[in-house]
Amino acid sequence: MPEFLKLLTPQNALNLWFENIPFSFPKYEEIKTTDGLGRVTAEDIKALHPMPSFSKSTVDGYAVMAKDTYGASDSLPCYIKLTGEILMGRQPDRMLVAGTAMLIHTGGMLPEGADAVVMLEHTQSSRSDEIEVCRAVAPLENIIQVGEDVRQGEVVIPAGTRIRPAEIGGLMAFGIQTIKAAWKPKVGLISTGDEVVPPESTPTIAQVRDINTYSLEALVKEHGGEAIRYGIVPDRPAELQKVLHSALSECDVVMITAGSSASARDMTSKVIQEAGKPGVIVHGINIKPGKPAILAVCDGKPVIGLPGNPVSALVIAWLFLPALLERMQCLQTTIIKKQIAARLTINFASLAGREDYIPVKLTMEDGIYQAEPIFFKSNLIFNLVKADGLMVIPADANGLNAGDMVQVLFF
Numbered sequence: 001m002p003e004f005l006k007l008l009t010p011q012n013a014l015n016l017w018f019e020n021i022p023f024s025f026p027k028y029e030e031i032k033t034t035d036g037l038g039r040v041t042a043e044d045i046k047a048l049h050p051m052p053s054f055s056k057s058t059v060d061g062y063a064v065m066a067k068d069t070y071g072a073s074d075s076l077p078c079y080i081k082l083t084g085e086i087l088m089g090r091q092p093d094r095m096l097v098a099g100t101a102m103l104i105h106t107g108g109m110l111p112e113g114a115d116a117v118v119m120l121e122h123t124q125s126s127r128s129d130e131i132e133v134c135r136a137v138a139p140l141e142n143i144i145q146v147g148e149d150v151r152q153g154e155v156v157i158p159a160g161t162r163i164r165p166a167e168i169g170g171l172m173a174f175g176i177q178t179i180k181a182a183w184k185p186k187v188g189l190i191s192t193g194d195e196v197v198p199p200e201s202t203p204t205i206a207q208v209r210d211i212n213t214y215s216l217e218a219l220v221k222e223h224g225g226e227a228i229r230y231g232i233v234p235d236r237p238a239e240l241q242k243v244l245h246s247a248l249s250e251c252d253v254v255m256i257t258a259g260s261s262a263s264a265r266d267m268t269s270k271v272i273q274e275a276g277k278p279g280v281i282v283h284g285i286n287i288k289p290g291k292p293a294i295l296a297v298c299d300g301k302p303v304i305g306l307p308g309n310p311v312s313a314l315v316i317a318w319l320f321l322p323a324l325l326e327r328m329q330c331l332q333t334t335i336i337k338k339q340i341a342a343r344l345t346i347n348f349a350s351l352a353g354r355e356d357y358i359p360v361k362l363t364m365e366d367g368i369y370q371a372e373p374i375f376f377k378s379n380l381i382f383n384l385v386k387a388d389g390l391m392v393i394p395a396d397a398n399g400l401n402a403g404d405m406v407q408v409l410f411f
């Protein structure tokens with residue numbers, strides 16, 4: 001019986017693999033903040049000054065002392081002397097004194113002495129030097145105070161944060177043009193198989209174009225790694241040995257596709273085992289698709305042996321590689337895979353003890369997502385192209401019934 005028939009759950013497989021990887025603090029590089037999307041910060045970033053650095057209005061209206069408006073209503077307005085206008089981007093040229101108001105615009109700097117802003121809609125101006133206030137304001141109403149967003153010196157983006165558009169905006173608010181980011185792990189991609197030819201060539205009748213190198217390259221890029229292609233290796237162990245050796249010396253992670261299963265030409269596990277210590281950690285995971293997957297460590301470097309079937313290769317890589325890249329870059333917050341709850345449209349059988357990831361089409365009915373399973377074969381990439389997401393059938397389920405709610409993950 002091939003060794004890989006001793007199947008682990010995906011979570012146990014991941015844990016066991018990670019226990020054998022010597023994670024260390026990541027190398028880092030200085031990058032332009034504008035290039036930072038998707039990168040991981042390698043140091044704490046602190047507020048250089050309070051944000052905002054001046055107190056401002058959140059509405060168009062009149063800066064006032066709140067107490068001057070107390071009791072004001074539509075039936076009993078109060079009258080306040082208008083002493084000028086605060087121009088945008090300019091510091092007010094005078095203090096606000098009791099019993100006076102100044103015209104202010106959204107984002108304008110509050111004059112000293114003012115503690116609230118009356119909205120334009122709650123005033124009338126019958127005379128050019130006076131306003132009629134029809135509604136009272138409380139202190140701090142319609143203003144943003146100095147440091148209300150963040151205090152000076154506060155850690156605003158901790159080390160190990162994935163940079164999203166919001167972080168880029170926050171960094172620019174401080175004028176931080178460069179950041180230290182964890183280096184992008186280099187992921188070597190090796191395709192194997194005598195029948196596999198490059199996409200630019202025309203396959204003969206029993207050949208196939210290389211899908212996996214390219215779908216995996218895109219996945220690596222999407223999850224913050226740098227992909228390095230090592231081409232297609234024929235089904236000869238010596239050839240794979242040679243290419244794997246180069247990839248291990250040049251990359252931080254290596255992914256090999258195909259040759260993971262049970263036949264005599266499935267050499268991947270053996271070649272990985274001989275490429276470095278401790279070698280193969282997991283061969284076989286209780287999952288569909290992707291059961292024959294291999295997780296290994298060769299002299300400190302993680303290696304993944306993916307099934308050749310393009311759907312299996314992509315699903316397994318999508319389940320394991322992002323988690324690895326996150327750990328390698330010391331990401332502090334696990335990225336939760338985007339998912340929604342949906343109602344299953346039909347009865348769906350599955351094997352108890354095995355976690356299934358089934359491609360589904362999503363539609364919306366009465367405000368609830370409906371998940372229609374695609375009866376897929378893991379060799380057929382367009383089964384995945386046609387899917388909106390992957391429905392998870394947990395290991396403890398012995399199939400699901402039409403109407404059951406399922407989680408659908410977006411890959």
Ligand SMILES: Nc1nc2c(c(=O)[nH]1)N[C@H]1C(S)=C(S)[C@@H](COP(=O)(O)OP(=O)(O)OC[C@H]3O[C@@H](n4cnc5c(N)ncnc54)[C@H](O)[C@@H]3O)O[C@H]1N2
Pocket residue numbers: 191192193195196208209210211212213257258259260261262263266290291292306307308309310312378379
């Ligand atoms: N007797 C058994 N046979 C198989 C088992 C099993 O348990 N017992 N498992 C099946 C499962 S599940 C999978 S998944 C596949 C895994 O196969 P391998 O990893 O050994 O890969 P190959 O056999 O070389 O290829 C499978 C399939 O994928 C095509 N392929 C390979 N590389 C590429 C590529 N880069 N781009 C596009 N397509 C590729 C290849 O031509 C084959 O059609 O094994 C089952 N068999």
Ligand code: MOO
Pocket residue numbers: 288289290291292307309312378379
């Ligand atoms: O894992 Mo295989 O992926 O079931 O075809």
